[in-house]
Amino acid sequence: MGEIPEILWSHPQLVAAVTSEDWGAVFRTYRKLTGLSQTKLGERVGLAQSDVSDIERGRRQVTSVEVRQRIVSGLDLPPDPQATAARLTADTAPVTGVAVPGAVPDEDLLARVTSVVDMSHRVDAATLDWLDRLLAEHRRAEDFTGSRPLIDVMRRQLRTVVDLYAGARGRLADRVIRLASEHAQFLAWMAQDQAQTAAALAWYDRSHEWALEAGDANMAATTLSMKAHMAWSGGRGARCVRLAEAARWSAPGTSLGVQGMAVQMAARGHALQGEASDAHRLFDEAQRLISRASERPEDEPVWMYFYDETWFTLQRGMAALHLRDWREAAEHITAGLDALPDEYRRDKTWYRACLAHALAGAGELAQAVSVAVATVPDAAALGRPHSWNELHTTASLLMRRDAKEGRRLVIALREHD
Incomplete structure (x- = not known):
């Protein structure tokens, strides 16, 4: 089966999943980190691929002591994952210029990839x-x-x-x-x-x-989707739609998740132009693709790790924001933020800024200011212009609605500028 690298147990998501005995999360995270298919993981733990799939999707719970022991033995789970993670993080020295715990190979390999080849x-x-x-x-x-x-x-x-x-x-x-x-x-x-x-x-x-x-169709399509995202960020809805359509149709053979990304980008472009019916139609199509992709996560490229129902909920919120459906935007963004893990600090900062905007649009001024002011320190620390600009947009909207509330946010922004 091959040696299982101990360094896996420095990963916080895997440690948390094992500690809480969330076996579905254990399987998903372990496969994401190792690249194993559901079939190969099943071979390690003595389960059929269909059983692994059911556990990952929450359709089956691990209640048998015998099955639990097979998982523990097959994945070589440490007796105390948290202690193991602490030891590995403390013992591993980062590569020069790279502050990533647990990423150090043997000395010969390290020298070859960090010096002139x-x-x-x-x-x-x-x-x-x-x-x-x-x-x-x-x-x-x-x-x-x-x-x-x-x-x-x-x-x-x-x-x-x-x-x-x-x-x-x-x-x-x-x-x-x-x-x-x-x-x-x-x-x-x-x-x-x-x-x-x-x-x-x-x-x-x-x-x-x-x-x-x-010959990488998934990356070829992804680059076009990301250029569509750039067009969307710049307020160019029509270009966003065209590039998203190119991402979907110019690279045959892409995964369902990559196709779903392209479709939802087109939906966002239509929302940016105020074309609600097209936006909602394409979001529904993208959600169907996401659902199908979640059934076979092993078919998705590694850079699609973030693309799931939580992320999709946030995108629906962004579309509602463009369409000025403020309350729907606030509901979707709030739901997405509640489900977004803390390690996505960058995205949480951006979506909190967007939530403040939606709340201000909905007339919930005090709540909007509270969310925005709490977001300012992270936006300043991350140095992310998009979050900072969104907070300034919210401040302008608040000033039009209530000068007193707007000034509170403006002062917070100036203190961190």
Whole structure:
């Protein structure tokens, strides 16, 4: 079956799931971290794939002591996951410039991926496996820290990946190109997050080109969806719709989740233009795709880890915000925020700013100010222009509705400017 890496037990979501004996969450998180299919995980724990699927989806509960013991033995669960996580986090030294606990490989591998690559040395699968894992950890770190601390790190890491290409042969060369495409897409997202529009567009274009070269339909479509997101962020609804449609139809063979992302982006573009019927129709279609995708999460690319019902609820809230259905927007965003884990600090900050906007639009002025003021410190700390701008938009709306309430938010913004 292969050795199970102990470092898995430094991951907080997995530790929390094991500690609470939420076996569905254990299975989902374990597979996300290891890349195992439901069938392969079933082989480890002595369950059929259909049983693994039912447990993940909450259709079956683990009540048998014998089944529980098979899971504990098959996944090599530590007796005290929290103590193990604390030890691993304390014992692992971060890579230079990379503050990601538990991401350190053996010394030889570490030296090869953090220094100038010797082009006479052949690239091997172990190097690329580690870079895959490191990119996944960086994505999750950015969910909490925001993009600002990671941009320079990721630029250096992409240079390392590109340098590897000269020493790669055959299938390894294809993997290097795919990995470069994923790095470029992440860099584009971070540039977009920091309102560096020209850099983001350039990185998305480069990512798309590399994805096509690698034959990666999912990444090719994702880059177009993210360019649609950029158009949406800039208030260009028609361009958002066109790019989203291109994401869906120009790359055949994409996963259901990637298709769902493209459809909901088109829905957001229509909402931005005030086209409610088209927006609602496409959101319904996207939700059907999400539901089908959730039945086979192993078919989704690794960067789609965030795409679930919680995220979709938040997107419906954003559409309602565009359509000025303030109370519906507040209800959806509140429900999404309640379900969004704390490690998504960056997204929580953005959606709280949007919630304040929706509450102000609905006339709930005191509540809007309370939410907005509480959001200001995180928005300032993360250095995310979009959240900051949304808070200023809310302040302007409040000033029109009630100058006293508006001034409270303006003062809070000035204190952190």
